[in-house]
């Protein structure tokens with residue numbers, strides 16, 4: 001090969017590298033910009049009371065703004081509501097999702113499993129507004145009122161497909177030899193699933209659960225139809241309740257409270273980021 | 289040879305994966321208690337398929353048909369509950385497969401756990417020590433019993449899998465090329481071990497390694513295209529094969 005050709009190729013390699021770098025920067029740019037914007041604007045709102053006090057009334061906020069003071073209060077009602085609803089959704093969605101995923105992985109060629117699998121895909125693609133409306137009809141109307149329970153049902157429905165899929169996929173990539181080894185020792189299918197296959201799949205399933213949580217924690221639309229919102233800290237399941245993304249929407253609609261948007265957004269962002277980091281870390285640890 | 293009681297009998301055993309073809313064709317043979325029987329034959333001749341019929345592994349896949357009879361102590365396996373059969377017939381696979389989430393300790397006991405059998409701490413400890421000693425692994429791992437089984441070397445893992453199978457005190461131990469993923473030293477360890485173990489358990493071992501068959505087995509089967517071509521004392525089979533196909537295989541002209 002002539003030196004000219006080699007030079008040419010090296011040159012092309014370099015060019016490719018540059019193009020890839022530029023494209024990468026282009027796609028990372030907006031991400032960093034969002035993070036930076038939220039951090040800059042939300043940073044000075046973060047204080048202890050921001051996490052322990054409920055939302056101020058518009059009047060109080062207006063007074064504070066007039067006096068040139070920091071807006072009092074915080075987003076504690078939203079955090080408590082989010083946690084309660086997430087907690088209930090997790091309690092239902094995790095066992096149900098794992099069971100369903102297990103079924104799909106074990107009976108992948110049965111007709112019923114194929115239908116379920118298709119429905120799971122459909123559910124995953126369903127816009128969250130629609131899930132909100134459905135939950136409104138199914139839960140809010142019969143129960144004659146908005147409630148934390150209704151909100152958690154909506155979140156649960158949104159989490160299910162993610163958990164089902166991650167369980168199914170992870171179980172499917174576990175070597176069949178493990179299952180056979182378990183059965184060869186005389187175990188029945190259920191015990192082998194419980195003691196051998198599911199533990200081996202734990203990393204993947206747990207990652208799926210964390211991703212499902214980070215997917216729904218910022219959902220606003222389905223909660224508007226179900227949890228509605230509430231201006232004080234509340235722990236009851238059968239009453240309307242607040243949530244952090246609902247608060248962001250409320251803050252946006254109230255000129256006096258707009259300052260608070262950024263603190264709340266920063267909280268959500270950091271929460272999701274932490275979950276993702278944990279998920280990554282676990283996935284890595286599990287693969288070793 | 290002290291005892292000549294048959295423990296396992298194949299009677300016209302057939303296995304088919306598809307409707308058109310049979311992977312194992314009318315195999316009939318009697319396996320004596322406390323012996324090592326080697327199954328040899330070219331790749332794809334149905335050795336694994338025959339072996340997996342004995343612990344009803346084929347039951348897991350609805351399309352696979354097993355016909356004929358396989359008698360374990362006179363009882364037809366094919367009409368028994370899979371769980372009962374598998375408790376009495378242990379299996380060691382080609383690739384060592386310790387359960388990755390379990391410690392060495394729990395791996396040895398996994399047969400009990402998977403059968404829902406509860407043991408006292410003392411019974412557990414005694415089982416562990418006995419089983420690991422009988423696979424000559426005890427000295428190497430007695431201080432790391434709580435480590436994951438997957439930290440061990442390949443040969444150690446395979447011995448752990450043998451210990452796991454032995455813990456259930458099976459009558460028959462099926463081994464599908466148990467040393468093919470191991471180096472010569474680990475292989476030698478396991479061969480010595482098997483010779484020791486035949487006092488307790490009847491072993492049916494698939495091997496591609498003729499030297500291995502010669503070294504450890506008292507009886508040998510030669511299979512070809514799903515048929516059991518020849519079955520006799522290992523010595524006879526190697527020194528004086530009757531069938532042309534066996535001769536061809538042993539002299540390296542086939543396989």
Ligand SMILES: Nc1ncnc2c1ncn2[C@@H]1O[C@H](COP(=O)(O)OP(=O)(O)OP(=O)(O)O)[C@@H](O)[C@H]1O
Pocket residue numbers: 305306311329330331332333334335336337338
């Ligand atoms: N799951 C399966 N589905 C369909 N056919 C199969 C399946 N497993 C094995 N076979 C076929 O059955 C025949 C016997 O296979 P088997 O695995 O028993 O051979 P083997 O003697 O163990 O070979 P090797 O020495 O390579 O392990 C082969 O022709 C193979 O193609």
Ligand SMILES: [Mg+2]
Pocket residue numbers: 335336337464
């Ligand atoms: Mg094989």
